[in-house]
Amino acid sequence: MPSAAWRSRCGRMGRAERRPVSWSKSAMIKIRRLGHATLSTPDIEGQVDYYTRVLGLSLIERTAERAFLATKQGLEAIELVKGEPGRLTRLSFQITPGSDPAAVAKELEQAGLKCEVRHGISPGIAQAVSFEDPKGTRVDLFAEYTFAKSDPQPAMFNIVKLGHVAYRVRDVQKLVQFYCDLFGFRISDWRGDHFVFMRCNTDHHTLNFVIDEKPALHHIALEVLDWSEIHKAVDYLAKNGIHLVWGPGRHIIGHNIATYHRNADKVRVELFCEMDQMKDEALGYFDPRPWHQEFPLRPKRHGPETLRNYWGYGSERVIPGYQTDEVPTYGAKK
Structure with a gap:
């Protein structure tokens, strides 16, 4: 178990009400929002079809190596690259606009991270500071973002x-x-x-x-x-x-x-x-x-008494398809 001091610094709360902690004010670099996730797939075309035709995202870039998908309002959401199915290979976050990438990289290097400034990250991200987090995922921090052109084509849901x-x-x-x-x-x-x-x-x-x-x-x-x-x-x-x-x-x-x-x-x-x-x-x-x-x-x-679903159903310990890779089928039995 982590120490009491560490729990306090990271804002971990127990059941009793606590006064809000202020440690985050001293964080080196403030992440403001999640950008896009990069997922590898052996079938880029198939996944583009799923994210566009089924989920209603817009294809904003397609090259031989990758595809970028954004919301109808222009926020990038998913990058697809060739590779093993279902791996998260990169993750991007926006930091405070106006932040200097070189200064950000220097701060992170002083904290012990190996960084590089990358260019041409996505259609909307010209420049980012890249590093690897402790679980091995490449992370791109960007300060400036250019929205994709809004897509007037309607989707079944938004x-x-x-x-x-x-x-x-x-x-x-x-x-x-x-x-x-x-x-x-x-x-x-x-x-x-x-x-x-x-x-x-x-x-x-x-x-x-x-x-x-x-x-x-x-x-x-x-x-x-x-x-x-x-x-x-x-x-x-x-x-x-x-x-x-x-x-x-x-x-x-x-x-x-x-x-x-x-x-x-x-x-x-x-x-x-x-x-x-x-x-x-x-x-x-x-x-x-x-x-x-x-x-x-x-x-x-x-605690363990907390249900997954406030409405009850689906709170059992093991749910086929949720904890496992099993995909449920509901075809009629002959």
């Missing part, structure tokens, strides 16, 4: 952004300390000592890390506007032969309404809305909502 990324790691505490101390992340919640939810802005979580002996991507999450979009999405997924592995349901940790499915690369994809928001860090609690179980709702550690 994704507004890449909301968060979750990853299986051997040492959760190491990743927490890394992103807290260097980049100003805050702890929103823990499930036991093995699953952490971390925020870099008002959203309840942007990064999740869960203990696992085999490091791998856990899931990516795409935010939609509201519950009606979830309704349209699950109908359209089913029409395209894609069955859910969990949901719809409302998580207790984060309180987002969510569904999960797997694509052809076995990547678990969450579609969500209504995530908890902490719009004032000084207050130290999430904006009150009718579905909260306590008021005020502050960061805490959740």
